[in-house]
Amino acid sequence: MKRTVLLAALLLALGLEPAAAQVTAIKAGKLLDPETGGVSTNQVILIEGSKIKAVGRELAIPSGATVIDLSNSTVLPGLFDCHTHMCMTMNRQRDAGSYFFTTLLDTTGYRAIQGVANARAMLEAGFTTIRDVGNAGNYADTDLRRAVSEGLVPGPTILNAGRIIAPYGGQFFLQPEKRDLGNPEYLYADTKDELKKAIRENIHFGAKVIKIVVDDQPYIYSVDDIKFIVEEARKAGLKVAAHCWTDAGARNAAEAGVASIEHGFQMTEETLEVARKNNVVLVGTDFTLAAAREWGRPEPEKFHAVFVERLRRAYRVGVTMAFGTDMFFAIPSQTRGASSIAFIESFVEATIPPKAILQALTANAARLLGVEKERGAIRPGLAADIIATPENPLENIFTLKQVTFVMKDGKVFKHIK
Numbered sequence: 001m002k003r004t005v006l007l008a009a010l011l012l013a014l015g016l017e018p019a020a021a022q023v024t025a026i027k028a029g030k031l032l033d034p035e036t037g038g039v040s041t042n043q044v045i046l047i048e049g050s051k052i053k054a055v056g057r058e059l060a061i062p063s064g065a066t067v068i069d070l071s072n073s074t075v076l077p078g079l080f081d082c083h084t085h086m087c088m089t090m091n092r093q094r095d096a097g098s099y100f101f102t103t104l105l106d107t108t109g110y111r112a113i114q115g116v117a118n119a120r121a122m123l124e125a126g127f128t129t130i131r132d133v134g135n136a137g138n139y140a141d142t143d144l145r146r147a148v149s150e151g152l153v154p155g156p157t158i159l160n161a162g163r164i165i166a167p168y169g170g171q172f173f174l175q176p177e178k179r180d181l182g183n184p185e186y187l188y189a190d191t192k193d194e195l196k197k198a199i200r201e202n203i204h205f206g207a208k209v210i211k212i213v214v215d216d217q218p219y220i221y222s223v224d225d226i227k228f229i230v231e232e233a234r235k236a237g238l239k240v241a242a243h244c245w246t247d248a249g250a251r252n253a254a255e256a257g258v259a260s261i262e263h264g265f266q267m268t269e270e271t272l273e274v275a276r277k278n279n280v281v282l283v284g285t286d287f288t289l290a291a292a293r294e295w296g297r298p299e300p301e302k303f304h305a306v307f308v309e310r311l312r313r314a315y316r317v318g319v320t321m322a323f324g325t326d327m328f329f330a331i332p333s334q335t336r337g338a339s340s341i342a343f344i345e346s347f348v349e350a351t352i353p354p355k356a357i358l359q360a361l362t363a364n365a366a367r368l369l370g371v372e373k374e375r376g377a378i379r380p381g382l383a384a385d386i387i388a389t390p391e392n393p394l395e396n397i398f399t400l401k402q403v404t405f406v407m408k409d410g411k412v413f414k415h416i417k
Helices: 002-013 099-105 108-124 140-149 192-204 223-235 247-256 269-277 289-295 300-317 336-341 344-349 354-361 363-369 397-402
Strands: 023-033 038-048 051-057 066-077 079-084 127-132 157-160 164-166 186-188 210-213 240-244 260-263 281-283 386-389 405-408 411-415
Touching: 038 066, 066 405, 079 336, 079 363, 108 127, 108 140, 108 336, 108 405, 108 411, 127 140, 127 336, 127 363, 140 157, 164 192, 186 192, 192 223, 210 223, 223 240, 223 247, 240 247, 247 260, 247 269, 269 281, 269 300, 281 363, 289 300, 300 344, 336 397, 344 354, 344 397, 354 363, 354 397, 386 397
Parallel strands: 023 066, 079 127, 127 157, 164 186, 164 210, 210 240, 240 260, 260 281
Antiparallel strands: 023 038, 038 051, 066 386, 386 405, 405 411
16 A cells, blocks of 8 residues: 555655556446355446446446446356366376376476466366365476466466375375375474474475365374464465365364364364354365366266265255355366366255355355455455346356356456357
8 A cells, every 4th residue: 555655655656647547337227245155137347457346226327337248147256166277287188087196297397387378278268266176296387376366377366275184194195115105295293393394494485375185094183283284374364275085074174163164075074063053164176077077086976966965965064155166187088177167066966046046156165265355355445356148147256157258357368259
């Protein structure tokens, strides 16, 4: 703020006027508020620079403003994916269904390039904000976030996790002669001193969220361990996302009060209740059948069915849910963005109402990521992250697969007329 004021004063002293921000007016045939499920017709959204200035019916459009006519579309906030991996694309034929080989064969530089391609594809599909939860080599995710924020490459706003913190071994099963095979994917931490060091190292190298693996080994993080992690991260203003593959791990994470449980597909009714009581968000990464098959999961039909059944139970219990996909592999003939939005199919299969799906994709996700005062809604003062679809998603949720307009921070990235 001080820097802006000083710059303005300097320009005035030199007899120069500060350049006026570009004004854009969007004519929205239908304006959808996912938080309330309300739909307003014939609205005008005024955007000045990167921010929304005003929203209303029959607003006066300033002279010289760029006018975008979306009168035949439904306009809504940009979408969120709260669990994704931009800097990792597993090749099933090469990697035999295991990202262990990806981490060995792909350099950090190559993974950064993958991140650029994946970020662009996500933005094209309507995802304007994402949480990248690790598996990015030696902090390629930090470099990608920086490149997007500086305008070097197009992509969503990124909150990245850096290296995943985990008990010894992480998600790998090592051999004594090859103890370093977990580098640079994980920071192994089994004592409070190691946990504190791992958290601080991540923050130092640009992490905006702390990602932990709770339970992929026979030994798991305890409630006390996780409470320590949550508090240490909180001191730096960061939240904790907890990968939980078992009910025991999810129960520990829920009792410890993490911001979100990732996956949690084995969560029992009791553990879901603990999560609801402690305001822990479920980012279920609810795999479609097509995604489970492409990943190479054994018995993909059963794997998919478990996710759908847990998704149905979580909604019934009343756990807050935010949309996340865990996409780290390629599905033939689909971009990363297209394969990610396809995860709404699991929500539909679990009979989740369209309004709740939209909330998971926007308002719930914005609050989880801590950006609700900046993004996630179409309101004056917020970032102009706006998309449009041919139909009303409340009536046909699958219209989200056909996003025709994407604006990010006031700049048009996609407009199919």
